Amino acid sequence: MELSEELKSLLPRVKGVSSDSREVKEGFVFFAVRGTRFDGHDFVREALQKKALAVVVEREPGFKDPRIIKVEDSRKALAEFASLFYGKPSEKLKVIGVTGTNGKTTTTYLIERILVESGYKTGLMGTIQYRLGSRVFGSGRTTPDPVTWHRTLKEMFDNGATHVVAEVSSHALDQHRVWGTKFEAVVFTNLTQDHLDYHGDMESYYRAKKKLFDLYSYGFAVINLDDTYGRRLAEEIKGNIITYGREGILRISSFRTDFEGSVLELSFEGKNYKFSTNLIGGFQAYNLSAAIGYALKTGIEPGIIQRALQGVNVPGRFEVYRSDRGFIAVVDYAHTPDAIENVLKTIRNLALNKVITVFGAGGNRDRTKRPLMGEVADRLSDIVVVTSDNPRDEEPEMIIKDILKGIRNYEKVIVEPDREKAIKRAVELADKGDIVAILGKGHEDYQEVKGIKYPFSDAQVVKKYI
Numbered sequence: 001m002e003l004s005e006e007l008k009s010l011l012p013r014v015k016g017v018s019s020d021s022r023e024v025k026e027g028f029v030f031f032a033v034r035g036t037r038f039d040g041h042d043f044v045r046e047a048l049q050k051k052a053l054a055v056v057v058e059r060e061p062g063f064k065d066p067r068i069i070k071v072e073d074s075r076k077a078l079a080e081f082a083s084l085f086y087g088k089p090s091e092k093l094k095v096i097g098v099t100g101t102n103g104k105t106t107t108t109y110l111i112e113r114i115l116v117e118s119g120y121k122t123g124l125m126g127t128i129q130y131r132l133g134s135r136v137f138g139s140g141r142t143t144p145d146p147v148t149w150h151r152t153l154k155e156m157f158d159n160g161a162t163h164v165v166a167e168v169s170s171h172a173l174d175q176h177r178v179w180g181t182k183f184e185a186v187v188f189t190n191l192t193q194d195h196l197d198y199h200g201d202m203e204s205y206y207r208a209k210k211k212l213f214d215l216y217s218y219g220f221a222v223i224n225l226d227d228t229y230g231r232r233l234a235e236e237i238k239g240n241i242i243t244y245g246r247e248g249i250l251r252i253s254s255f256r257t258d259f260e261g262s263v264l265e266l267s268f269e270g271k272n273y274k275f276s277t278n279l280i281g282g283f284q285a286y287n288l289s290a291a292i293g294y295a296l297k298t299g300i301e302p303g304i305i306q307r308a309l310q311g312v313n314v315p316g317r318f319e320v321y322r323s324d325r326g327f328i329a330v331v332d333y334a335h336t337p338d339a340i341e342n343v344l345k346t347i348r349n350l351a352l353n354k355v356i357t358v359f360g361a362g363g364n365r366d367r368t369k370r371p372l373m374g375e376v377a378d379r380l381s382d383i384v385v386v387t388s389d390n391p392r393d394e395e396p397e398m399i400i401k402d403i404l405k406g407i408r409n410y411e412k413v414i415v416e417p418d419r420e421k422a423i424k425r426a427v428e429l430a431d432k433g434d435i436v437a438i439l440g441k442g443h444e445d446y447q448e449v450k451g452i453k454y455p456f457s458d459a460q461v462v463k464k465y466i
């Protein structure tokens with residue numbers, strides 16, 4: 001989508017860009033976008049009163065002003081304009097976008113490690129934070145609004161970055177948060193149930209993800225062929241695609257994992273490779289394959305890839321804590337049915353004795369995944385402690401009720417809405433050879449209740465009681 005000459009002609013005089021009237025100052029261009037809670041068009045007058053240079057709307061606000069400019073899609077116009085305002089940073093960098101239900105954070109950390117090991121100054125943007133090396137540029141949404149997105153790319157470029165690896169969420173794609181970005185490569189990890197509260201159904205969820213592969217410009221795509229939607233995507237899009245999986249162009253031939261780490265054997269373009277990593281979990285075969293596929297395609301030496309994979313640290317993903325009472329606790333970010341299935345299958349295989357699972361579900365998120373999470377935890381655990389995650393604006397007891405609907409063996413279930421008490425209880429129940437899985441919050445250092453983020457960390461609580 002091209003911006004109008006009228007809009008482009010403003011650029012030399014623009015002092016700032018925003019879609020939030022509360023941030024507008026003199027000389028800003030304000031973009032009115034319709035959202036889930038507000039309609040930005042209700043704040044056009046406020047922006048004009050604050051001496052905005054121009055106000056971009058999708059529909060006439062019911063009064064005239066020479067500064068009002070009408071466009072077809074104000075979200076796209078906002079992102080495109082922000083990109084121009086910040087000097088089209090994605091065209092000065094190599095931007096790698098990773099999307100999918102699970103594995104985005106892990107895969108971006110893997111690619112960042114490999115690029116840094118190769119000597120590239122590499123930015124990272126995603127769920128945990130936006131950083132360049134140890135310098136943090138922000139945090140918040142997994143993928144931020146368009147102004148934050150393009151500004152952060154510019155700031156990273158100004159600080160010497162040559163590459164930026166970023167998670168691109170389905171919400172972001174649906175809201176055109178990264179519109180106007182040119183990608184070096186785009187990666188699809190998998191698509192399983194999550195965020196149906198927002199997308200409504202899996203088809204819409206898939207269509208949102210697919211935008212990254214058919215509406216954006218990129219050099220090549222890396223797609224998981226062992227995922228149903230990945231296979232469909234690889235068939236539906238045209239372009240330079242590297243598939244990965246048991247039958248991919250990058251073919252996984254074997255994978256072993258235990259508490260010491262994992263070994264992946266694969267073949268790619270007629271050569272066989274063997275990589276070892278400190279990461280643990282059967283599902284890591286796929287995150288590793290996506291990252292290695294990107295690296296090999298861009299000509300990074302296997303020896304450098306191997307060195308990078310030895311020391312990967314993804315906060316809150318399969319963090320292992322050992323007790324001197326002979327059991328292990330694992331803190332992990334799994335908060336969807338598929339993620340819980342994947343992490344508990346690995347834990348089931350590694351446990352010498354019982355598996356005790358502690359988890360809840362986020363409030364103001366997909367309600368329909370809750371019983372499915374309960375069913376998986378029930379099937380793969382010996383004891384299940386159902387507790388709270390981030391209740392947000394919902395009642396914890398109501399969220400727990402939704403989860404219990406998926407559980408059949410009530411004799412193995414303990415309900416404890418207080419997350420610290422739930423973890424304490426699980427650790428007290430653990431015997432030698434057991435594994436206690438504490439799922440859903442991972443790296444999060446807060447518990448969000450009715451708009452307030454109270455300090456809370458699974459890892460801190462585990463260390464207190466283990």
Ligand SMILES: CC(=O)N[C@H]1[C@@H](OP(=O)(O)OP(=O)(O)OC[C@H]2O[C@@H](n3ccc(=O)[nH]c3=O)[C@H](O)[C@@H]2O)O[C@H](CO)[C@@H](O)[C@@H]1O[C@H](C)C(=O)N[C@@H](C)C(=O)N[C@H](CCC(=O)O)C(=O)O
Pocket residue numbers: 019020021022033034035036037038039040043127140141142143144145146169170171172175198
């Ligand atoms: C459902 C959703 O994605 N909402 C995001 C979206 O808000 P929205 O478009 O619905 O905006 P709104 O709040 O209705 O307001 C509409 C417009 O009016 C403007 N406004 C509003 C008030 C006012 O006084 N003046 C004014 O101009 C707002 O600035 C906005 O532009 O755009 C906002 C600005 O970028 C985001 O902060 C907000 O994230 C909410 C808080 C959120 O919780 N989002 C989560 C679900 C999310 O985005 N998650 C994904 C995926 C997570 C993952 O799976 O990893 C993520 O990328 O983080």
Ligand SMILES: Nc1ncnc2c1ncn2[C@@H]1O[C@H](COP(=O)(O)OP(=O)(O)OP(=O)(O)O)[C@@H](O)[C@H]1O
Pocket residue numbers: 100101102103104105106107127142167189190283284286287316317318332333334335338339340342343442
């Ligand atoms: N490739 C994968 N397939 C299935 N499950 C995975 C995969 N990678 C990680 N997981 C599980 O999903 C959890 C989330 O992983 P990660 O944070 O990398 O995903 P994400 O896509 O960034 O999630 P989010 O969308 O919530 O930010 C992990 O803690 C692990 O339990």
Ligand SMILES: N[C@H](CCC[C@H](N)C(=O)O)C(=O)O
Pocket residue numbers: 335361362363365389390440441444
């Ligand atoms: N512990 C969080 C993880 C989800 C966070 C992110 N994926 C989102 O949906 O905002 C929750 O279940 O609420």
Ligand SMILES: [Mg+2]
Pocket residue numbers: 104105126127128142167
């Ligand atoms: Mg993430």
